[in-house]
Amino acid sequence: MTFLHPLLAWGALAGLLPVAIHLVDRRRARPQPFAAIDFVLRARRSTSRRLRLRKLLLLLLRMSLLTAIPLALARPRFASATAAAPAARGPAATALVLDASGSMRYRLHDRTLFSRAQAMARDALADLSAEEPVTVLVCGPRHQPAAPPSFNHAAARAVLDAAVPSREPVDMSDCVADAARALGESPVAGKRITVFTDLTASDWDLGRPTPEVPTPAGPVKPEVQIEDAAEQALPNRALSDLSIAPAPDVGPHAYRFSFTVHNFAETPAVDVSVELAADGRTLTRGFSSLPAHGSERKTLAATFPSGQRSSGSVRLAPDALPDDDALPFVLAVPREIEVLLVDGAPSPIRYQDEAYFVQEALEAGASPVHTRTVDPDAFVPADLDGRDVVFLLGVRAVSPAAAGALGRFVEGGGGLFIALGDRSDADTLDSRLGKLLPMPLRLVKTAAPPPREAAEARSGEENALTGSTPAHFAQIDQSSPIFSLFGPAVSASLLDVRIYRYFLVDPQGSTARVLASYDDGAPALVEGRSGSGRILLFTSSVAREWSDWPIRASFVPALQQIAKVLSGTAEQRADPPTVIGHRRVLASVSGKRPVSVVAPSGVELPLETTSAEAPVAVPTEVGIYRVQARSQGGAVADAPELAFPVVFDSRESDLGRLEPQELAARLGASVSRPGNAAEGGRRTPLWTGLLAAATVAFLLEGLLLRR
């Protein structure tokens, strides 16, 4: 035990005063001849035992009273032997390093670790003498360099009081090194660094060299003391790595939420409840049982209303560190897509029908696409009402009226997909569709005879075919929204597609974008724009007559993606979350430029903006951030489509601790825990207990005297 004011502790000898007074009183007893001594003796006999006990109690109470008061004034504190040594070495320039990492938000005994560390730091500051300069370094993710030590303890106290914990990892090793550097700016010979931390391993880099204080006489090692705010390994559960994918097998507009549940604890966790909630209600719930220090990949699926943006979270029951118990998300669910199929080669034999494979592909599974099929001859402008996309499939030509209607349809934002076939007439189509064709059609090229024609040729003698090897997709623009979502299997399947015959197009003078080409370099899929709408030209057929694509694995996802792209719903997908503390680039969408970002708490985030680049925000909270954007017209308004989720940094979820002695050995430090320190956290300081004991002794003494 040490004392803040050791001289006052000598006052505890006052506890001997009652004994001395007792002895003096015995000598000073005044002789008194007394006639009624019989009655005195009788009273003495009847009260002898009680009096002796009372006398002893009084003596003890008075000794306690006189001992406790000076001890309380001396401000005692318990400290380990290692901790006491540096404290007894006299004045030193002191740096108080306060861990402000996300793990310090952990609540222990109704207080956060940060609050406990803060209280410990305040006590340490109060224990410093006036001749000890001090600097306070709040070690956050983007902390300022430590200030030179100052004798202004009030300013240091203000820094401590104003400190708040972050939600991000920090580099404590760097902060200690920075504190050591700052101590070099003080002329006081003694150098001391006191670190208040929970010893979370992820915040320390033990590979760094031992901190040194630069002085004119050369670097010196500071006294480093670690104040452990956590006391023990703390259990925590967390969620991480959320991914959202459509779940057509579950139903239309269903999504599958995959995430990892972690159990950072020494004991297994059984039936941990995880729920998926959105728009204020719980959609589904699952349970997970985890071994000690284990994790599990878990999936929950739910259906969402189409054409809306849903925000919600996957969440655990909140624990002592609630920031990592929820994974927020923003999900844009595409609306239903209405597609008109203009079938250029209707057939009662379904697989020979030009639109058969397309229709099956577009409506496969839980696809949001609804189709309606018409013949070219029956195609009238009124058929375009309420449609998002029109598929012209192997039509020979369209009527001028229909072509005009299609032009207006696309200008107004509609999508047009053009596939060709045996019946397609290049000249007619070029003339009728005009600018609707991204590139003018030219000749038909046969890379290899289609299987049906090859079989017929083998049966006859005629062989007028020009090649013998089918073409393949060779150059695919993976950045296009049609192909960007394809996984490796689908992409490989796409490259295996055999194309037997296709139209050559004339790229000259065209600004259209080639999304895919054949292995001879001829464009296969060309994207053009007209007004607000998009046009895709596939230079071959989507029926079996010119290629085998309809029976390939890539056909269904490609056709559905084409429908989404042409309808303008392809961009409506789950936004990948931003990890807290990481930069979020706020790209403009649909001509809207973000101008401000509001955190879940309502605080507006500062934006890093340059004239050329998109603004950048660094989120500091977990949750969904609102974005306000300026439209092309100049009006500023909320842009729900720009809202984005921010998740906790999972590195701070694992509260795995460094061995205190390991860290101490690395830093040349001593470690003290709140458990054996006199004043730490909210624990009542020892001196107040002593004062309380003195008060009780005083009251009891008065009570005994009155009896």
Place this chain on the structure above:
Amino acid sequence: MPSVLDPEALARIANLHLRARTVVEGVLSGLHKSPHRGQSVEFAEHKEYSPGDDVRHIDWKALGKFDKYYIKRFEHETNLRAYLVVDASASMGFASGPLSKLAYASTVAASLAVLLSRQQDAVGLCVAHGERLEFVPPRSSPAHVSAIAELLSGEKPDGGTDLGSLARALAEKAPRRALLLVFSDLFENGGVGSEGLRQLLQLRSLKDEIAVFQVLDPAELDFPFEDPTLFLSMEDDRRLETHPLQLRDGYLEAFGRFLEDTRRLCRERDVDYELLRTDEPLDRGIVRFLARREGQTVAP
């Protein structure tokens, strides 16, 4: 030190009449009236004759004058013999004020002696120093009172308290039907209820009239000691060092029980009892005593 014959006390007592509450026997002297009639010659009053009256006492002259029978009644004085019994044991020497208990008791006893002497009563004295007793036979002359006062003034507290020996001596030497005025603190080594006090009170059965004046110091009644004190016995070598505050309650309880037991014993034996505090005016206890014997009440 004031005189044992305080003039002021005597002046107040002179206005009161000492009367015996029960007529034992003797003759009227001063205010004392005897139930026995016929031996004196001094006419007192007439009483109308009723059957049974002694015909020798018919006033024939009155018969001739009023034609009625009257009986002549006479008064004659009889001298009361009183013994002042003063306990002069060592415990009576205790004093927390200007007067020790012995000095106080001597003053009151002398005052009563003067009073009795004025009424032509004979007053004797018995001073007890434990088993050692000093007797002065009762006489009624004023000079005798002075001798008693002088003797009392010269007494020093000494010896223990032995009420049993005192009772036996009084039974032998005191004349019958005497008035015994006992002045003592009644402290005996055995405490209250001892055989000595009982024997003293049994003198009442020998047709003696007894009045007990228990003389106590206020320090004995109130136990005002606060500082650590070494209490020393005044009659033997017992001693006790203690903190009086711690014992005060127990002491007052025991002492109160002692006083109550003493009063009860006196009441049971039809003995007058008077508590005299040495810090109260000297005449107050005498006045209370006389008033009670007169059947009056006097404010304390």
